[in-house]
Each structure stands twice: as C-alpha cells, then as structure tokens.
Amino acid sequence: MRRPHPYRLMIGTAAAVLLLGACGQPVTTHHRPGTDHAPATAAAGTPHVHGDHQTRDVPATEAPSVRLEVRPDSESGWNLHLVTDRFTFTPDSVGGAALPGTGHAHLYLDGKKIARLYAPWHHLAAEAVPAGTHTLTVRLSADDHTLWSSAGKPVESSATIEGPQRAAKGTATAATPAIPDTPTTQGTAAGQPTRINVRISGRTVTPPPGRVEIEEGAKVRLEVTADRTDTVHVHGFDLERPLTPGIPAIIEFTADRSGLFEVETHESGLVLTQLVVR
Structure with missing residues (x-):
C-alpha cells in the first residue's frame, strides 16, 4: 500500500484545522458602508451604560442634538415635539447597524423608559402620568439601540410636566393640564x-x-x-x-x-x- 507523502499530509491537516475553526465561528453578514460590528464604547474605549443601553460616542461636531417641546393636547394628555439637528428618524431600519445621524428616540418618565419614538411627534396619554410634578426625558438612539452620546453624555433633552389630579370616586373628573402662556x-x-x-x-x-x-x-x-x-x-x-x-x-x-x-x-x-x- 502506497503511503501519502509527509508534506501532503501536513498540508491536508492544516486545511482541515482551518475549516473546523471557521465552522466554529458565527456566520456574519455584510454591513452598510461606514458601520462596523464593534461594540459601542465611549471616547476612551470603555463602555458607558445608561439604564439598559450603552452609549455610542461621537465627536461634538458630528453629534446630533434634540430639544423636547411639550404642549397640552386640546382633548387630553400632551403632544411631544422633538426638534432635532443632524438627525433623521429611520423606523424602517430599527435593529440594523448604527449609521451616523439616524435612529429613533427613547422616552423616559422620571428616569424610567416608557416608550420608543419613531417620529418627531408623539402623543402622551394623561393616564400615563401620575398626579404631581414629573420629568420627561428623550434620548436619541441608533438603530442598534445604543444611545448617541458626546463626551460620554447621552444626547438628550428634558422637560417638566404636571400630572393631572385624579378625581375621587363619585366626583367629577379633573381638568386637563393648564395651557401655557399664549402669544x-x-x-x-x-x-x-x-x-x-x-x-x-x-x-x-x-x-x-x-x-x-x-x-x-x-x-x-x-x-x-x-x-x-x-x-x-x-x-x-x-x-x-x-x-x-x-x-x-x-x-x-x-x-x-x-x-x-x-x-x-x-x-x-x-x-x-x-x-x-x-
């Protein structure tokens, strides 16, 4: 019986190891230009966590901005308006790669996330806000759910609202929140x-x-x-x-x-x- 040449045996063994190693790795997909699969980190390379999300730090000259405007609705609750700069809402790409200046927003009530916002306008129901003074905060997020940040701080904006007083059982309901100063x-x-x-x-x-x-x-x-x-x-x-x-x-x-x-x-x-x- 003819034995295989030693060098051929070594080459075949190396190829098998490479194939086995490749099979042991998860399948990757191509990503859009300008993105990568690296974990989101702060500028210094150490992840910063805000709540259940990590931040994706970008230079101040490239970071998006947001301003939260809150107005009582004529029926009930509030209408929220997110005025943004260098940012586009991309609801069709949620869950995808993080592209600069795109994504959605997270809405927090007293630090607790209560909604995702996929457009500049959002109606907040009166029932979602307890009586008393509360803080609403919005933070801009990339499609991969990391929070956009600059210098380690999330891109966010906050506003204070007064929750409606709840009527006692058997009494008339309370009025909607007061309307702010008018022009x-x-x-x-x-x-x-x-x-x-x-x-x-x-x-x-x-x-x-x-x-x-x-x-x-x-x-x-x-x-x-x-x-x-x-x-x-x-x-x-x-x-x-x-x-x-x-x-x-x-x-x-x-x-x-x-x-x-x-x-x-x-x-x-x-x-x-x-x-x-x-």
Whole structure:
C-alpha cells in the first residue's frame, strides 16, 4: 500500500484545522458602508451604560442634538415635539447597524423608559402620568439601540410636566393640564380680527409657543418678525409667507374650520403657536 507523502499530509491537516475553526465561528453578514460590528464604547474605549443601553460616542461636531417641546393636547394628555439637528428618524431600519445621524428616540418618565419614538411627534396619554410634578426625558438612539452620546453624555433633552389630579370616586373628573402662556393677542371685539404677534430670534420664539383660542368664523391677523430668512406656514389653512429679516410677515384669514392648527417655520422647524378653533 502506497503511503501519502509527509508534506501532503501536513498540508491536508492544516486545511482541515482551518475549516473546523471557521465552522466554529458565527456566520456574519455584510454591513452598510461606514458601520462596523464593534461594540459601542465611549471616547476612551470603555463602555458607558445608561439604564439598559450603552452609549455610542461621537465627536461634538458630528453629534446630533434634540430639544423636547411639550404642549397640552386640546382633548387630553400632551403632544411631544422633538426638534432635532443632524438627525433623521429611520423606523424602517430599527435593529440594523448604527449609521451616523439616524435612529429613533427613547422616552423616559422620571428616569424610567416608557416608550420608543419613531417620529418627531408623539402623543402622551394623561393616564400615563401620575398626579404631581414629573420629568420627561428623550434620548436619541441608533438603530442598534445604543444611545448617541458626546463626551460620554447621552444626547438628550428634558422637560417638566404636571400630572393631572385624579378625581375621587363619585366626583367629577379633573381638568386637563393648564395651557401655557399664549402669544400676544389683541382686537377680540366683535368684527375685529384676533391679532397674534410673534418674534423669532435665532431659535427663540417670543412669547413661548402656546395656544390661542379662536371662535370658528372669526378673522385672524398673524404677524411674525424674524431675524433670518425663512417661511412661516399656517397648517390646515395652507397659508404661508416668506420671512425677511426685520420685516413683519402678515397673514390674514378667516378661521372657517374647527380643530387644532399649528403655525411653524419651514427651514428652522420652529413651532410658533397653535390655533384652537372651536
């Protein structure tokens, strides 16, 4: 019987070891350009854990930002608005690789996560918030559920809300949360339009965004003055005007339909006020 050459035997053995080693490893998939399978870590290379999530640290010049705006809903509860910069919501990619500036948000009530947010707007039911003062926090997350962070701190924003008082058994229900300060209004006498004056400086809206109660069929005169070029849009009535720095933009119309309508800017994405037409 002819014996195999020693060198051939060594080569065959090495190939078998390599094949066995490869079979023992988990199957990997290709990932999108610019991502990897490395664990999320802080800048120093040590994982930081916030709650049940690790952070994914990026330089401050590349980090996204978020501002949480909370407004009472006309029916009940609150409407939350996440104003973001360098960030896009990607609900179709949840569970995938972490791509810079994309993902979703996590919502916390007094430090306890209560929801995931896949869009800039979210309605928070009154029943979800106990009576008393509470802190709402949103944190931006990558698709792989790591939290975006900069210098080891999560990208987040917080706001304080007052939970509604629960009515005792057999008594009338409590009122919804108080409505915040509303923009300056004038001329509510019969036949005179409701005047709403708003000023924009950078990302600051004066007075702070609130709600204006308007009777259905009444006339409205909206005057907006900004320090930069933009466009103001009255949703629901499909009215818009260009904003020129220092020159008031005036929109006059008849509130001939009931509902809740927002007034916002296009480029900067600022909510200026909400019109409640009854």
